Amino acid sequence: xxxxxxxxxxxRYVAVNGDHPMSDADDAYVREHFVEATPEALALMxxxxxxxxxxxxxxxxxxxxxxxxxxxxxxxxxxxLHDWFIAFWPDDPGTGEAEWGxxxxxxxxxxxxxxxxxIRMKTARVAEASAAVEILRRDPHDPIGRGMIGQAVDGVLxxxxxxxxxxxxxxxxxxxxxxxxxxxxxxxxxRREFLTPVAPVWPLxxxxxxxxxxxxxxxxxxxxxxxxxxxxxxxxxxxxxxxxVREMVRRRSDPGDGMIVGLVAEHDGEVVGDSVxxxxxxxxxxxxxxxxxxxxxAGRGYATEAARAVLRMAFEHYGLRRVTANLDAxxxxxxxxxxxxxxxxxxxxxxxxxxxxxxxxxxxxALLRDEWLAQQP
Numbered sequence: 001x002x003x004x005x006x007x008x009x010x011x012r013y014v015a016v017n018g019d020h021p022m023s024d025a026d027d028a029y030v031r032e033h034f035v036e037a038t039p040e041a042l043a044l045m046x047x048x049x050x051x052x053x054x055x056x057x058x059x060x061x062x063x064x065x066x067x068x069x070x071x072x073x074x075x076x077x078x079x080x081l082h083d084w085f086i087a088f089w090p091d092d093p094g095t096g097e098a099e100w101g102x103x104x105x106x107x108x109x110x111x112x113x114x115x116x117x118x119i120r121m122k123t124a125r126v127a128e129a130s131a132a133v134e135i136l137r138r139d140p141h142d143p144i145g146r147g148m149i150g151q152a153v154d155g156v157l158x159x160x161x162x163x164x165x166x167x168x169x170x171x172x173x174x175x176x177x178x179x180x181x182x183x184x185x186x187x188x189x190x191r192r193e194f195l196t197p198v199a200p201v202w203p204l205x206x207x208x209x210x211x212x213x214x215x216x217x218x219x220x221x222x223x224x225x226x227x228x229x230x231x232x233x234x235x236x237x238x239x240x241x242x243x244x245v246r247e248m249v250r251r252r253s254d255p256g257d258g259m260i261v262g263l264v265a266e267h268d269g270e271v272v273g274d275s276v277x278x279x280x281x282x283x284x285x286x287x288x289x290x291x292x293x294x295x296x297x298a299g300r301g302y303a304t305e306a307a308r309a310v311l312r313m314a315f316e317h318y319g320l321r322r323v324t325a326n327l328d329a330x331x332x333x334x335x336x337x338x339x340x341x342x343x344x345x346x347x348x349x350x351x352x353x354x355x356x357x358x359x360x361x362x363x364x365x366a367l368l369r370d371e372w373l374a375q376q377p
Contacts, residue, residue: 005042034063052106088116141319150283197258221271329361338365
């Protein structure tokens with residue numbers, strides 16, 4: 001009976017999936033994410049009571065998810081599995097039955113956990129991603145589209161996104177399903193098109209300043225400032241020696257994935273300060289702004305001028321809907337500057353921030369795109 005079950009399961013598998021080659025890489029992937037089906041499971045597959053294998057290895061070994069038989073345990077036994085499964089679609093039993101059939105086919109290989117909950121999540125997130133893509137292709141900065149694509153791909157609090165519930169899948173899957181995988185279509189594609197930042201054309205030019213990415217030679221302009229204890233007192237790190245400054249500049253000169261936009265501010269060819277925009281948030285729709293000014297150039301409005309340019313870049317080029325600034329509550333100058341920039345103090349956290357040997361308060365300021373637009377002349 002065991003050999004007969006294996007033969008019948010293989011026959012049904014090929015009838016559902018077609019006869020496509022499995023490469024060594026495909027075999028290795030499947031062995032990493034799936035387990036060999038037991039003889040008992042094969043017999044239940046033949047009876048149509050458990051799903052067919054997710055894969056047949058190149059040697060014909062049937063492979064199933066590790067939790068292949070556990071759903072039956074949750075349901076109270078194999079005989080109760082069907083009714084337990086379709087109960088997840090109480091208002092749409094037709095869809096429940098259709099999903100049951102798809103589940104039995106063994107083709108839910110895109111999911112890390114094959115269960116009714118994850119099937120429903122996958123369906124909802126794909127629909128959300130599809131709607132978001134349609135919106136964002138009309139307007140890449142649409143805030144609702146940004147929220148939708150962020151939730152669909154990366155998830156939000158208590159709502160897992162496709163990136164966390166989908167497996168990578170294989171080249172074999174592209175053959176049997178006749179096209180790109182679910183992950184390629186609904187995670188990698190939207191991430192590449194909408195969730196990968198594209199830098200503006202540099203430099204940014206204001207009335208008095210030129211803002212540009214960091215260069216290795218900028219270290220010379222920072223050595224004096226970073227040796228100044230007053231300058232470093234309210235920054236995240238302490239003073240730095242020349243070697244440390246050199247390494248800091250080297251790191252800042254690397255654009256990385258574009259999520260941290262670090263800029264040097266020049267006046268008449270001299271470095272007078274710097275600013276940073278750290279992109280993030282659901283759907284790449286928010287950022288945190290920061291700035292410093294060299295001590296001997298303080299009091300001339302350079303930091304404010306640079307920050308205004310960075311905010312314009314944030315809202316116009318990156319299409320952000322919200323920018324925040326987080327600072328030590330003792331930093332009166334930065335707090336005053338936030339208010340000059342039109343930012344609102346949203347939060348005063350008491351004793352939440354550990355810095356340089358003590359607990360201190362912190363402020364969070366914020367500015368929405370609509371607020372920023374209302375301030376423009």
